[in-house]
Amino acid sequence: MNSQLRKLLAASGVSVFCLVGMTAARAADLTVRIAWYMPPHTATADQGQAFADAVTKLSHGKIKVETYPSGSLLKESNIAQGLSNNTVNAAIFGMHWWSKYEPALEWDTVPFLADDAGALLNALHGKLGQDVNTLLNKHNVEVIGWGFYGYAESYVNTKRAIKTPTDLKGLKMRSEGKLSAKFLAAQGATPVAVDSSEVYTSLQSGSLDGAVSGLSSIVSRKWYEVGHYITAIHYVPLVYPIQVNAKWWKGLTQAQRDIIAKAAVGTESQAVADIEKEFNDDIALSKKHGNEVYRPTDAELQQWKDTAGVQARKDYIAEVGAPGQQILSDVDAALKK
Known part of the structure; x- marks a missing residue:
């Protein structure tokens, strides 16, 4: 700072330190704390960072974003509650x-409900998204942008190749949600609820024979190191929205909401492209590591659809009733099934 400016500031009664403080305040009028539990180099982690960068850029630094990635603040088991409060x-x-608080929100785990993330994204910008948001609003949460974890479910195990559902019989498998557990049990497997952070050691010790998850988790969490056999299926694109605390959201200015929402929506198309690329890249990486990666034939895939898909729809509706039926109707109408 030159001497002339210092004199002007002194004459006006404004100190240099005060000016710096005012500049810093203007540079960060708002701080946004955002968390996710997926590890680096996954579609979710990439979308989270892209969102943070976009908010900073669009606000010209006036909105600061603090990121808490990889479960560093909130894990799978408590992230919904952490956002709500x-x-x-x-x-x-x-x-x-959200299903333990709002059972109908397990809708996106119904196998083969949708096999194209791009089409599902379009549906989420229509009545489907509105009805999902209505359920989330009951828990002080609002979706401001849509994203996808990847294609679930795939299977990794230490025993044998899983080509059809009957190959699951006798295996102790980490399940992913209620519908997954019911399906595994129906096939003669033993479903076990295990946090993703514990799967590696459980496979290593033999307390689990295998695990159900998206291929991106199997690879990014390195489960392929302890499970030789992988079955890769375009089962369903799991929906991982950018969600905000509704009370906090309403307390922002309209200008702040516009910037943050624009940043969120701006990450959506890349998120769709990322999960498609990630699926193929993960197969290649697993094979390079020496794993046996199996892709079901059309006839075998039909067996998965006839068992996992049909039964899961029935189980889902039986469990959640009218709200779930409305969501499935929204999906079917949007995808013209």
């Missing part, structure tokens, strides 16, 4: 983690 202002996590 404003431990974080925003979060990216699976729709199905």
Whole structure:
């Protein structure tokens, strides 16, 4: 700072330190705390960082974003509650983690409900998204942008190749949600609820024979190191929205909401492209590591659809009733099934 400016500031009664403080305040009028539990180099983690960068850019630095990635603040088991009580202002996590509070929100785990993330994204910008948001609003949460974890479910195990559902018989498998557990049990497997952070050691010790998850988790969490056999299926694109605490959201200015919402929506198309690329890249990486990666034939895939898909729809509706039926109707109408 030159001497002339210092004199002007002194004459006006404004100190240099005060000016610096005012500049800093203007540079960060708002701080947004956002969390996700997925590890680095996954579609969810990439979308979270892209969102943070976009908010900073669009606000010209006036909105600061603090990121809490890889479960560093909130894990799968408590992230929904943490967002609802404003431990974080925003979060990216699976729709199905709301199911213990709102059972119908497990809708996106119904196998083969949708096999194209791009088409599902379009549906989420229509009545489907509105009805999902209505359920989330009951828990002080609002979706401001849509994203996808990847294609679930795939299977990893230490025993044998799983080509058809009958190959699951006798295996102790980490399940992913209620519908997954029911399906595994129906096939003669033993479903076990295990947090993703514990799967590696459980496979290593033999307390689990295998695990159900998206291929991106199997690879990014390195489960392929302890499970030789992988079955890769385009089962369903799990929905991982960018969600915000509704009370906090309403307390922002309209200009702040516009910037943050624009940043969120701006990440959506890349998120769709990322999960498609990630699926193929993960197969290649697993094979390179020496794993046996199996892709079901058309006839075998039909067996998965006839068992996992049909039964899961029935189980889902039986469990959640009218709200779930409305969501499935929204999906079917949007995808013209």
